[in-house]
Amino acid sequence: MATIVQADVLMVDLTPKVMRTDAIQSFVSQETPIVRLTDADGRVGTGYSYTIGSGGPAIISLLRETLLPAVIGREAEEIEGIWRDLLLTTHATAVGAITSLALAAIDTALWDLRCVRAGLPLWRLAGGAKPEVPLYSTEGGWLHIDTDALVADALAMQAQGFAGSKIKIGKPTLAADRARLRAVRDAVGDDYEILVDANQSFTLSEARRRADMMAEFDIGWFEEPMPADDIGAHVQLNTVSPVPIAVGESMYSLSQFKDYLASNACTIVQADVARVGGITPWLKIAHMAEAFNVTICPHFLMELHVSLTCAVPNAPMLEYIPQLDEITTAPLKIIGGRAIAPSVAGLGIAWDWDAIDARSVAGLSAKIGGS
Known part of the structure; x- marks a missing residue:
């Protein structure tokens, strides 16, 4: 096992390729918060979440101000314990969409990191x-x-x-x-x-x-x-x-x-x-x-x-x-x-970091921990 030493968060806002409408709404964008967790061995796990058009900055704020600082120093393999502790940390806002979407960005990053460390696809x-x-x-x-x-x-x-x-x-x-x-x-x-x-x-x-x-x-x-x-x-x-x-x-x-x-x-x-x-x-x-x-x-x-x-x-x-x-x-x-199903270790999502950096919403990125 290795401790988490750094957490990075940002958000991109994606425009759907086609018009998407249903009986109650139209999808104008896909706000996508992205979290990267780095362990003491230098391995990185990437996770993400999404909204349909609004609420993304609230998720980023919860991640940046409350949840990600609580992850620094934790053992990356203790995923169940981390998830439970983060839920209790946000007990006043759980169960609810914003809290769940924020938890998901961290949890998927932890699973990605676990798979990378194990050399196995999810x-x-x-x-x-x-x-x-x-x-x-x-x-x-x-x-x-x-x-x-x-x-x-x-x-x-x-x-x-x-x-x-x-x-x-x-x-x-x-x-x-x-x-x-x-x-x-x-x-x-x-x-x-x-x-x-x-x-x-x-x-x-x-x-x-x-x-x-x-x-x-x-x-x-x-x-x-x-x-x-x-x-x-x-x-x-x-x-x-x-x-x-x-x-x-x-x-x-x-x-x-x-x-x-x-x-x-x-x-x-x-x-x-x-x-x-x-x-x-x-x-x-x-x-x-x-x-x-x-x-x-x-x-x-x-x-x-x-x-x-x-x-x-x-x-x-x-x-x-x-x-x-x-x-x-x-x-x-x-x-x-x-x-x-992807055969590479991790979630199997081939992130394009140049494209992500270019689309990152200004003012919503942060680094917690690290040097």
């Missing part, structure tokens, strides 16, 4: 269940995209070997959502997954109506049908829905997933490694879901989630939404519609 060190995972695409299914373009994208992804496409729903009428789903199903046939995402936009009664409609098209899952903090409504919906209910991108702790699973409020969990506070809690959620015979299909962050979905046995698909192309030297490796 997917193997974290479990080693499988070397690759099927992809489904969200990039061509945003709510503003017209029906012909939805169909064209789904056909293109199908031709590339992708397992499915996700279509955003939440049009003003059920008929409008039905028309979009019917067009895609008619085009791709029966052997291609169509998934839908409402981004928490429905009431219980409307979610029940739309779920019944989805059964007409053999929809693979109904994602975030209602506000995530209403477990009772999800229990009622999951009890009667002919379509599997998926939740998780707007949940921030292990306990929230426990409550959903124990209450039979969903059949698929979608824990986001950044929003739950890092790899340490993500793996616990994945294994807890496995104990309930439930799959985990994580939200966003495909460049990191590829290794985690390959680490565990109950993660059947990975979401395709490129995030890091502008600040990496190599994209996610895809062969025949399947994402290949």
Whole structure:
């Protein structure tokens, strides 16, 4: 083991390659806090987090002023202890999005450092269940995209070997959502997954109506049908829905997933490694879901989630939404519609530090410790 002697933090603000809209928001940017931890042997671990358009400076402030100073002098291999101590340090602001996103930047850096020290890729060190995972695409299914373009994208992804496409729903009428789903199903046939995402936009009664409609098209899952903090409504919906209910991108702790699973409020969990506070809690959620015979299909962050979905046995698909192309030297490796887990030691993300430095937001960088 080696102690952590220096921590560096900065933030880049990335513009999405395509317009991204859903039933409640439009993605104007991807603020990406990045943390680098250096140990006494000179080895470095890099971690990161993200927001959709706002809140990044608050995460940087929490990292710079509170969390990273508490990491200096800690043994890098004591990841569980560090995570728990940092959570207690921020108990007045946990559980919550900003705290979880800040914790995730540190925790992913610690796991990267652990893998570098061990000479192993993350997917193997974290479990080693499988070397690759099927992809489904969200990039061509945003709510503003017209029906012909939805169909064209789904056909293109199908031709590339992708397992499915996700279509955003939440049009003003059920008929409008039905028309979009019917067009895609008619085009791709029966052997291609169509998934839908409402981004928490429905009431219980409307979610029940739309779920019944989805059964007409053999929809693979109904994602975030209602506000995530209403477990009772999800229990009622999951009890009667002919379509599997998926939740998780707007949940921030292990306990929230426990409550959903124990209450039979969903059949698929979608824990986001950044929003739950890092790899340490993500793996616990994945294994807890496995104990309930439930799959985990994580939200966003495909460049990191590829290794985690390959680490565990109950993660059947990975979401395709490129995030890091502008600040990496190599994209996610895809062969025949399947994402290949990186084989290099660490997270397997090929950071482009020149591009990162050029895009770093002024006034938000800091170095803690070091000489």
